[in-house]
Amino acid sequence: MAKTIFITGASRGLGRIWAEAFLSEGDQVIVAVRNTDSLQALVEKYPSHLLVLKLDVTDKKAAFEAIKTAKAHFGKIDVLINNAGYGHFGAIEELNEQEIREQFETNVFGLLWLTQAVIPIMREQNSGHIIQVSSALGLVAFPTLGIYSASKFAVEAISESLSSEVSGFGIKVTIVEPNGYLTEFNTSSGVQSEPISLYDGVRTALNESNHLEDWGVPEATAEAMLKLVNSENPPLRLILGKAGLQWIKYTYAERMKTWEEWQDVSIAAHGK
Structure with a gap:
């Protein structure tokens, strides 16, 4: 059955690929983006199934209005995909206050505003699926990407x-956790703090450990997202990419090892 899907951050990258996949399946799609110019070809191809809205997700009032407009246009919202976001690169000491606030304004508060706006609609429908695009780096943290991971x-x-x-x-929630993909994440769509040379060695070590095979093919995610939105029992978490799966398995095994080594201290700290 065709669905009505609201997706942010879909002017390029994974979001654009997913929007096109949904449209090709006959779904109705609302794309909310900062720059609408790049979507003109899609509008011409899917004039009755695509609604493009200009939106800065950090604007709370505009976010609520966008959800309201989408509901009025198509009559329902079955799926919300909070995909808008970007990566900020910089060691913790290198980050300035404005950079930190802007990272959270987009990646966290923007997601919150749209989530809050859509819940009453889905509650009234007694159905809906909220898909939050996190990252494998929402479960593990790498140096110089600490604020993005946060x-x-x-x-x-x-x-x-x-x-x-x-x-x-009747509302389901899924957290999607992609590893790195060959998109513009770490180039034109990313932001870099003013570097401190003392951390150049850390950056070099990270780059040297960053192998091409660790980066996924963006188009390969489309089938996974189609399966996810059409699942009757979607998972709470879905990792996208084999590299991320290995990072997370290794990190959680190491965490368990440490917790178990220190469990006597932990239990004693309970006090009774």
Whole structure:
């Protein structure tokens, strides 16, 4: 059955690929983006199935209005995909206050505003699926990507809590956790802090460990997203990419090892 899907950050990259995949399947798609110019060809190809809205997700009032406009246009919203976001590169000492706030304004607060706006609609429908695009780096953290990871760790916590809060209303929640893909994430769409030369060695080590095979093919994610939005029982978490899966398995095994080594201290700290 065709669905009505609202997706942010779909003017390029993974979001654009997913929007095209949904449209090709006959779904109705609302694309909310900062720059609408790049979507003209899609509008001409799918004039009755695509609604393009200009939106800066950090604008709370505009986010609520966009959801309202989408509901009025198509009559329902079955799926919300919070995909808008970007990566900020910089060691913790290199980050300035404005950079930190902007990273959270987009990756966390923008996601929150759209989530809050769509819940009443889905609650009234007694159905809906909220898909929050996190990252493999929302479960593990790499050097010089700490503030990006922090924003995605926040998305993980918000979304896990949300899933329990809204399940009684027929609303499902999935956190999508891609590893790196060959998009513009670490080039034109990313932001770099003013570097401090003392951290050049850290950057070099990270780059040297960054192998081409660790980066996924963006188009390969489309089938996974189609399966996800059409699943009757979608998972709370879905990792995209084999590299991310290995990072996460290794990191959680190491965490368990440490916790178990220190469990006597942990238990004693309980006090009774």
